[in-house]
Amino acid sequence: MDMSQAAAIVLSVVNSIALLVIISVGLAVIFGMMGLINLATGEFLMLGAYMTVTFYRLGMGFWVAAILGSLSVGLFGIIIERCLIRFLYGRLAAMMLATWGLSLIMIQVVTLIFGTSTQSLPTPLGSFKIGGYSFSDYSVVVDVAALAMLGLVYVVFTKTRYGTMARAATLDATMASVIGIDVRRVNMLTFGFGAALSGLGGALLSALAGVVPTFGQQYVGNAFMTVISGGAAVLTGTASASVLLGGVQGLVSNASTAFFGSISLLLVAIVLLRFMPNGISGKWGRRF
Amino acid sequence: MVETKRRRRLAHLSILAAALMLGTTLSACQGGAMGGGGNAASNTSGPIKIGMLLDQTGELSLAGQPMLKSAQMAIADVNAKGGVLGRKLALTSYDPQSDNSKYAQYANQLAGQDKVDVIMGGITSASREAIRPVTDRTKTLYMYNEPYEGGVCDKNTFLNGATLDQTISPLIPFGIKKFGPKVYVVAADYNFGHDAAKWVQKLTAKAGGTVVNTEFVPLNVSDFNSIINHIQAAKPDIVASMLVGSNHVAFYRAYAAAGLNQSTPILSETFGLSGEQVVLAPKEAHNIYVAASYYAALNRPENVAFKKLWHQANGADYQEPTAQDVDVWNGIHMYAEAVKKAGTTDRTKVIAALESGITFDGPGGPVSVDPKTHHTIYDVEIAQTNTSHTFDIVKTTPQVQPTWEQSVCDLQAKPDVNKQFTLP
Incomplete structure (x- = not known):
């Protein structure tokens, strides 16, 4: 194996990790901070992708379209929290059914509006070469974006006033409200933030894959695997699970085929959860 | 401790949830066959009934909608030219909603209640295999107008699309x-x-x-x-x-x-x-x-005329026809030619007429039935993507035979063979 082949494998493994981060970080925020299982998470990705395609068609550049797409899913998340989610806190099964129903409704509504045909926008930027291998610039953008999303989560939850309040509300909602934190408002913002992160994930994916109403379904399994394997710690858990699962998937795909890569991801997640039922971060004392 | 338990329950529930969602995706792919249906007697007066099953809703509607438009155009075209044996063609069409179990159900309905003279349609191979048992059992002629993987060998079935x-x-x-x-x-x-x-x-x-x-x-x-x-x-x-x-x-x-x-x-x-x-x-x-077997860029007089009709019927901005749309057009015309030649809609006589080597000059080139395999002999085009989201023709290979089907299937020597051959 020469240097350029090694570089190709490293880049592709890093990209597999980054793809897991961008699909799961929104889910991780909602799950980790609110203890809420959002089964519509795949449809938040899908909505982000559709909004990005729409803004792009309206003549905006891809980057602007992606950010607007992400923000509009965040806004949508806030509306959903106000109209649906807030009535169901503490009722886990009801919450799962409601978000699952939401996901079905979203798929059907998007089908009605956009039809079943594949929508897409071209992958931005060009390619670069290392030795005999060429790579797309955009895959590096996705890597950087994944890091930036983790960085954003870190900054928002540790460096801002809202973040401190959100963590307080997570640890003990009653106590938090006693000391004057408006837990309902915090929950609304957290749900919206998680939705916006999922929306950004979908926006980034829209330039890679074809966008169809069932777009989210292909990612939701891996997103749940990553978040559950990561455990309750939003940032460190998701990051370490992405590195582990994405790393194994990337290496196995490169050494054999994409088929075995997909299997290896699931296998590692199952074995990991057998021995660490609370995920990688389950035994870590800190929540973040 | 309570916290840990809650987390654990969350983890289990969410895995269950992910499994549930995977399950619904998978079950959507399955279908079933229905029973019932009697022999379709051949009608001798009134319009000749063509039963059509093409998805107008659901994920396959993208393919099914233009194909049905093509069927309506073909029937109007045959009728405008005087019909067949002094009778008009009439379309009976159901929407199987991209659901294979509905294919079996509607095929039964077309054969049993509507007593159509021929059933056409099916888009995916799975839908074809849902229709075929029904048309075989009810002795109703079946035409599958769609490019496919090849290998079907069935006396009652004609395959009007190019094979792999x-x-x-x-x-x-x-x-x-x-x-x-x-x-x-x-x-x-x-x-x-x-x-x-x-x-x-x-x-x-x-x-x-x-x-x-x-x-x-x-x-x-x-x-x-x-x-x-x-x-x-x-x-x-x-x-x-x-x-x-x-x-x-x-x-x-x-x-x-x-x-x-x-x-x-x-x-x-x-x-x-x-x-x-x-x-x-x-x-x-x-x-x-x-x-x-067809690209819209083909510059033949038959194709120019066909595309003119296509845009007259469906609007100037409507998408260009594809190979499967043309297969439907060809299929209906070939059936009409066969009924003319047989002088009746009686199934066995129409099959014999089709096997006599019916030829039709379609938009993509002359097409004819291969008597041994019930497949179709086609001109095959090689085309290249261009900068305007369409294809340019690069090379035409005239009259390509279904060579492999001919090597495994001979319905004249062995008419009772009813199976789909696959490459070893």
Whole structure:
């Protein structure tokens, strides 16, 4: 194996990790901070992708379209929290059914509006070469974006006033409200933030894959695997699970085929959860 | 401790939830057959009834809607020219809603209650295999107007679409001759992809080339990084792509984004079936060669006339017709010719007429029935993607026989054979 082949494998493994981060970080925020299982998470990705395609068609550049797409899913998340989610806190099964129903409704509504045909926008930027291998610039953008999303989560939850309040509300909602934190408002913002992160994930994916109403379904399994394997710690858990699962998937795909890569991801997640039922971060004392 | 328990319960519930969602996706792919239905007696007066099953809603509606428009056009065309045996053609159509169990149900209804003279339709191979048992049992003639993987051998069934064998046979030797002998195969990981990969293997060897690697990609995979690396390591002269569906569109993207499409062309039998040439930007769809029995760019008088009718009926801005739309048009005209020749709609006599070698000058070139296999002899076009989201014709191979079907299926010598042959 020469240097350029090694570089190709490293880049592709890093990209597999980054793809897991961008699909799961929104889910991780909602799950980790609110203890809420959002089964519509795949449809938040899908909505982000559709909004990005729409803004792009309206003549905006891809980057602007992606950010607007992400923000509009965040806004949508806030509306959903106000109209649906807030009535169901503490009722886990009801919450799962409601978000699952939401996901079905979203798929059907998007089908009605956009039809079943594949929508897409071209992958931005060009390619670069290392030795005999060429790579797309955009895959590096996705890597950087994944890091930036983790960085954003870190900054928002540790460096801002809202973040401190959100963590307080997570640890003990009653106590938090006693000391004057408006837990309902915090929950609304957290749900919206998680939705916006999922929306950004979908926006980034829209330039890679074809966008169809069932777009989210292909990612939701891996997103749940990553978040559950990561455990309750939003940032460190998701990051370490992405590195582990994405790393194994990337290496196995490169050494054999994409088929075995997909299997290896699931296998590692199952074995990991057998021995660490609370995920990688389950035994870590800190929540973040 | 309470906290830990809650987390654990959450974890279990969410895994269950993920499994549930996977389950619903899978169960959507399954169908079932229904019983019932009697013998369809051939009517002797009134209009000749053509039963049509093409999805107008659901995921296959994208293909089904223009195909039904094509059927309506063909029937209007036959009727405008005086009909058949002094009788008009009449269409009875149901929407199977992209659901295979509805195919069996509506096929029963067409045969049993509506007593149609012929059933046409079915888009996927699964839907065809849902219809075929019903038409066989109720002794109703069946025509499948759709390109498919090949190999069906059934006295009661006529297959009016080009087979994999017919379209790939000219494409692979063309690619090897033009670009070089080393072929890398990427194919969708299901029945069709595996069949297609076997065909590429066989034809590459025959044309003096070598398949350097074959990679099967599950339908839900859209991360093509590792595959792009494998292709770059193998340095093939050509990539043969038999990928299918919206996730696999990502392959052409990743391939172009890595700059590979500048150096290594792609040959594909499937590119364009999901409108890939429209979905992808021209620079992403650059350097891709495809093959089918029809492309809208064909410059034949029959095609010019057909496209004029097509846009008159469906609007000037309506999408261009595709091979499957033309297959429907051809199928109905061939059936009309066969009834004329038989002098009746009686099933056995119409089958005999079709087997006598009915020929129709379709938009894509002359098409005729192969009596031994009930398949169709077609002109096959090789085309190349261009910068305006369509295809340019590169080469026409006239009158391509269903050679492989002819080697395994002979319905004149063995009319009772009823199976689908597959490549070993």
